[in-house]
Amino acid sequence: xxxxxxxxxxxxxxxxxxxxxxxxxxxxxxxxxxxxxxxxxxxxxxxxxxxxxxxxxxxxxxxxxxxxxxxxxxxxxxxxxxxxxxxxxxxxxxxxxxxxxxxxxxxxxxxxxxxxxxxxxxxxxxxxxxxxxxxxxxxxxxxxxxxxxxxxxxxxxxxxxxxxxxxxxxxxxxxxxxxxxxxxxxxxxxxxxxxxxxxxxxxxxxxxxxxxxxxxxxxxxxxxxxxxxxxxxxxxxxxxxxx
Ligand code: SF4
Numbered sequence: 001x002x003x004x005x006x007x008x009x010x011x012x013x014x015x016x017x018x019x020x021x022x023x024x025x026x027x028x029x030x031x032x033x034x035x036x037x038x039x040x041x042x043x044x045x046x047x048x049x050x051x052x053x054x055x056x057x058x059x060x061x062x063x064x065x066x067x068x069x070x071x072x073x074x075x076x077x078x079x080x081x082x083x084x085x086x087x088x089x090x091x092x093x094x095x096x097x098x099x100x101x102x103x104x105x106x107x108x109x110x111x112x113x114x115x116x117x118x119x120x121x122x123x124x125x126x127x128x129x130x131x132x133x134x135x136x137x138x139x140x141x142x143x144x145x146x147x148x149x150x151x152x153x154x155x156x157x158x159x160x161x162x163x164x165x166x167x168x169x170x171x172x173x174x175x176x177x178x179x180x181x182x183x184x185x186x187x188x189x190x191x192x193x194x195x196x197x198x199x200x201x202x203x204x205x206x207x208x209x210x211x212x213x214x215x216x217x218x219x220x221x222x223x224x225x226x227x228x229x230x231x232x233x234x235x236x237x238x239x240x241x242x243x
Pocket of ligand 1: 068069070073125126127128129132133134135136139140143
């Protein structure tokens, strides 16, 4: 498939995709679809548990270390809706209001992305609380897929505003990506929204507009274009059209 996966990772990719696709086909009640996708998150835990021991022992990520939570997170709609659902069920009304307020500030900052000087310095994820993820069990796929072998290097990368130091763990990275891309493939094949959204922005929309979840189950774009990770250009305005 030209993915750069080794044979084992490629197998993991296909297994993950086929299993989720089958479960989605068997899920008759639209209200259960999101829970079906969320169950597939367990694939990350299984892929981690079956990774080579030397890869697992190389992991430097620890509780309270949150440099990676200052990156912008790109997600698909189901990841936002799973996070929003978790927030609505577990946060107090005050905590919910606080997250919506932080997400609104994040969203307003992203709306400035066409202005000179953008992007601004990295800011914490709207769900980072006291140095920890406040939705850990429901965190998005790229958060689950990230592991570093050097926490100090993560901090240096954060302070320098770039990723000059490679913190990836090869024996884990490919496995995590195989699960993530397998899930994405199943979502796409089942006809659900597969556009790439900015997490904080789409989360604001999910928490303030209940129609987002309905649109997703109806296999329509769940969020407005203003939540996209990268703006989509209308076909006629594509730079290629003028070439
Ligand atoms: S969702 Fe959680 S793990 Fe992911 S960036 Fe935000 S705080 Fe960090």
